[in-house]
Amino acid sequence: MHIEVKNINYIYDKMSKEKKYALRDVSFDIFDNDYIAIIGETGSGKSTLVQHLNGLLKADSGDIKVDGVSIYSKNYDLNSLRFKVGLVFQYPEYQFFSETVISDVSFGALNMGYSEEEAKEMSKNILRTVGISDEYFDKFPFMLSGGEKRKVAIAGVLVMNPEVIILDEPQAGLDPVSKSELFKVLYDLHKKGKTIIMITHNMEDVIEYADKVIVMKNSKVLKVDKTASVFNDDKLLSEANIIKPEQVELMNKLNEKFKNIDIKKIKQKEIVEEIVNKIKR
Amino acid sequence: MIRDITLGQYYNEDSVIHFLDPRTKINAVLVYLIAIFLVDKYVSYGLAFLFLIFCIKLSKIPIVFITRGLKSLIFLLLLSVVFNLFMTPGNVIFKFGIFSVTYEGLNLTIKMALRLVVIVLFSSLLTLTTTPMELTNGIEMNLKFLKRFKLPISDIALMMSIALRFVPILIEEVDKIMKAQMSRGAKFDDKNIIKRAKSYVPLLVPIFVSAFRRSNDLALAMEARCYNDSDNRTKLNPLHYKKNDLIAYIFLFMYFIILVVLKVAF
Numbered sequence: 001m002h003i004e005v006k007n008i009n010y011i012y013d014k015m016s017k018e019k020k021y022a023l024r025d026v027s028f029d030i031f032d033n034d035y036i037a038i039i040g041e042t043g044s045g046k047s048t049l050v051q052h053l054n055g056l057l058k059a060d061s062g063d064i065k066v067d068g069v070s071i072y073s074k075n076y077d078l079n080s081l082r083f084k085v086g087l088v089f090q091y092p093e094y095q096f097f098s099e100t101v102i103s104d105v106s107f108g109a110l111n112m113g114y115s116e117e118e119a120k121e122m123s124k125n126i127l128r129t130v131g132i133s134d135e136y137f138d139k140f141p142f143m144l145s146g147g148e149k150r151k152v153a154i155a156g157v158l159v160m161n162p163e164v165i166i167l168d169e170p171q172a173g174l175d176p177v178s179k180s181e182l183f184k185v186l187y188d189l190h191k192k193g194k195t196i197i198m199i200t201h202n203m204e205d206v207i208e209y210a211d212k213v214i215v216m217k218n219s220k221v222l223k224v225d226k227t228a229s230v231f232n233d234d235k236l237l238s239e240a241n242i243i244k245p246e247q248v249e250l251m252n253k254l255n256e257k258f259k260n261i262d263i264k265k266i267k268q269k270e271i272v273e274e275i276v277n278k279i280k281r
Numbered sequence: 282m283i284r285d286i287t288l289g290q291y292y293n294e295d296s297v298i299h300f301l302d303p304r305t306k307i308n309a310v311l312v313y314l315i316a317i318f319l320v321d322k323y324v325s326y327g328l329a330f331l332f333l334i335f336c337i338k339l340s341k342i343p344i345v346f347i348t349r350g351l352k353s354l355i356f357l358l359l360l361s362v363v364f365n366l367f368m369t370p371g372n373v374i375f376k377f378g379i380f381s382v383t384y385e386g387l388n389l390t391i392k393m394a395l396r397l398v399v400i401v402l403f404s405s406l407l408t409l410t411t412t413p414m415e416l417t418n419g420i421e422m423n424l425k426f427l428k429r430f431k432l433p434i435s436d437i438a439l440m441m442s443i444a445l446r447f448v449p450i451l452i453e454e455v456d457k458i459m460k461a462q463m464s465r466g467a468k469f470d471d472k473n474i475i476k477r478a479k480s481y482v483p484l485l486v487p488i489f490v491s492a493f494r495r496s497n498d499l500a501l502a503m504e505a506r507c508y509n510d511s512d513n514r515t516k517l518n519p520l521h522y523k524k525n526d527l528i529a530y531i532f533l534f535m536y537f538i539i540l541v542v543l544k545v546a547f
Contacts, residue, residue, distance in 0.1 A: 111466030
């Protein structure tokens with residue numbers, strides 16, 4: 001699925017005297033099977049931006065095209081767009097409303113028009129995929145632990161089998177174990193062909209998982225580029241107020257000292273390989 | 282959407298009305314309320330309307346912003362219109378099957394509707410120009426005399442200020458949960474009224490849960506900072522009447538007198 005975002009502007013609080021832009025002239029493309037991280041300070045417009053991608057917010061000007069069709073065109077079925085572009089909000093476990101895990105997860109599938117039976121079967125499958133075992137299915141969702149709740153809530157979106165999965169700070173408030181489990185699930189989905197877009201403040205996760213990075217600052221997109229290029233761009237990082245991650249720092253220092261180090265290799269595994277190779281040579 | 286509710290929201294502006302003492306504004310709303318029920322002639326309604334417009338102009342709040350509050354009132358308004366229009370006996374103007382519209386009914390309907398609209402607009406002017414903090418301070422000061430009867434006025438004031446403070450937070454929360462459920466394909470605009478009522482379950486449960494969670498957190502935070510309601514709590518900004526308040530009271534008094542004169546004399 002190809003999503004084109006073209007020059008969108010969004011004004012906050014249209015009634016007030018001075019216009020406050022939440023998004024200003026934002027453009028970028030999302031291609032099939034991308035893994036994109038959106039980074040930037042709080043209040044830079046990240047959450048507002050992702051809410052445009054499934055049509056929850058409507059841009060005041062500009063256009064968003066999904067597979068060539070404008071989502072703002074007349075008679076466009078926004079509801080079915082939301083099944084294709086799944087959006088997981090921050091703290092998604094706050095939206096639980098059912099008395100069992102399984103019925104809460106089924107909600108999305110039922111809204112798509114699947115029968116009760118089918119929805120239940122789909123929910124079971126997806127719950128197993130995210131690592132929730134069968135004995136939890138009939139539990140009261142509010143009684144689960146934080147990590148389990150988050151997984152169930154994310155399953156509630158994944159059950160619709162969206163092609164694009166957007167997550168707003170999925171790791172917020174999770175313990176390290178739950179977090180790495182969650183990211184593993186997401187990475188597996190990505191390998192199966194899903195497009196993943198996530199907002200995060202954790203640069204280590206960005207480096208490990210994302211292929212591309214969208215850098216935002218003051219309602220504008222500063223840069224859309226490959227992860228390694230973004231973190232090696234000192235000017236960009238200081239402009240966006242982002243501290244250079246240790247991995248990048250390490251590779252730069254190694255390169256200064258030993259030369260011929262590929263500073264674009266910043267994932268944990270790549271770094272180790274690069275160092276091992278250097279020693280062997 | 283849900284953000285259209287203006288009741289209990291504050292609109293930041295530097296205007297004469299904003300800088301009035303909250304007691305003045307609360308009293309003005311009370312007087313206005315009482316006065317509007319004294320009124321029975323269209324001339325007086327015109328005057329009440331002019332007074333309202335005058336206050337809105339002074340407050341520098343855009344008219345559209347104030348009238349948005351009426352949206353949530355449409356149902357109540359329609360109900361009162363229907364009942365008054367068809368249920369009042371008198372001289373029949375025209376018949377409509379078993380329904381008949383009378384001259385008196387029409388008259389009453391228009392007046393009732395006007396009354397409701399004017400009251401809502403004037404009281405939303407109070408909340409739009411007064412921060413929740415000021416508002417509760419004002420109410421607390423106004424009701425201070427009840428302390429003599431051992432009524433826990435400061436507790437009530439605190440409860441009110443918390444409740445008011447929570448309105449915008451809850452509105453935001455509703456907005457967020459609504460969006461989250463819409464992302465899972467929920468529809469809140471179904472034409473079928475039963476389906477529509479059902480569609481609100483995924484909204485109401487999380488809202489109640491989060492309201493309880495928030496109030497729990499707040500209670501804990503207050504206790505952690507040793508909040509207690511001993512008798513002699515002092516205020517950060519004690520209320521003082523200023524010159525403008527006197528002028529406002531004079532205006533209000535004049536308005537009231539004219540209305541009374543209009544009622545009695547003609």
